[in-house]
Amino acid sequence: MDDTARLVESTTSTSSTSSLLLFGTIFIIVISGIVWIVLQRQSAAISTKSLALASGTSVAALQSSKKRSNTVLITGPIGAGKTALWCYIRFPENKAAPKTQTSMAVNSAEVKVGDVNICLVDVPGHQKHRFDRDAFLPVARGVVFVIDSVSVSQNLTSTTELLYDVLANKHVQQKETPVLILCNKQDDPSALSNVRIKGLLEEEIDRLRASRQADIGSLRNVGAITGAANDNGDDDDEAAAEKANDFLGYDGKRFSFEDLPNPVQINESSMAMNMSIGGMEQIHSWIADLFE
Ligand SMILES: Nc1nc2c(ncn2[C@@H]2O[C@H](COP(=O)(O)OP(=O)(O)OP(=O)(O)O)[C@@H](O)[C@H]2O)c(=O)[nH]1
Ligand SMILES: *[C@@H]1O[C@H](CO)[C@@H](O)[C@H](O)[C@H]1NC(C)=O
Ligand SMILES: *[C@@H]1O[C@H](CO)[C@@H](O)[C@H](O)[C@H]1NC(C)=O
Ligand SMILES: *[C@@H]1O[C@H](CO)[C@@H](O)[C@H](O)[C@H]1NC(C)=O
Ligand SMILES: [Mg+2]
16 A cells, blocks of 8 residues: 555656656747747848838838838849839839849839839848848738749749748738739840749749758657757758748649739739830739739
């Protein structure tokens, strides 16, 4: 009897020790999570501030809800023609796109398109500006993703990764933000058509989403073995985990843009000529549709 009682007692104390350990571990994980979130917030805040300064707008103005609903964001890879498009919409009287150079800062301006006033934002394609892009995605009413139709097949993976980040963004998904993919530089004879580029992008997204799923699977295994106190590349792991959570389309079905909750339109454009390719009318009517 006594033995049994002692046995019971020792079992209880072992289980309370292990539950203490468990709580300790959970506590550490939660604290590191909070620290990570605070750090992320800070870097986002800093980049919002710097982009506001760069474009001559105050942070408060950028964050006001009125502006928010009017924002049309232009994004995409380096050299695709984002700044050319921004200039084209902003200065419609110019019949030829200006010679532009790689942008170092965000361009932002109030522009009247048809009957509506929009806040048109052009975020540079360089990877260091991804925080600027992520600061504008939650407030964007629509996103124009500009692609260089000439070099797209050589740069397919990097271009598709950028597009994936936009389409899988949780704000874009929740708000079902319309996305216009512009296959630009159609004046170039070696440019691929929008139909061809759509096929390439769908194929590549199909591949990317599978590898992102595989990444999160292996991350979970690594996490289980090494625990939370893994300080090499925690940020990257977290970023990868966030990306991998957003699986685009349906599992087991080949990816198609039509499977997304938000409307995605893929059109052709050229900034080099007088928009005779029909790009500008499409862009204007797509913008007008955002405000209906
Ligand atoms: N042929 C041709 N060239 C274009 C077209 N649009 C832009 N360009 C040229 O492509 C180059 C890059 O254009 P930008 O508008 O500066 O590219 P961007 O997307 O703003 O690039 P980043 O600011 O580096 O992210 C410039 O030399 C433009 O003149 C186009 O439709 N056709
Ligand atoms: C796209 O490809 C060209 C040539 O293949 C290369 O010079 C350029 O850096 C690439 N751009 C991006 C954004 O990867
Ligand atoms: C623009 O894109 C839409 C949807 O992707 C398509 O139906 C339409 O035909 C395109 N317009 C042109 C001129 O290619
Ligand atoms: C450009 O288009 C406008 C109409 O949108 C037209 O009046 C003008 O003549 C065109 N210019 C050239 C050089 O094609
Ligand atoms: Mg630019």
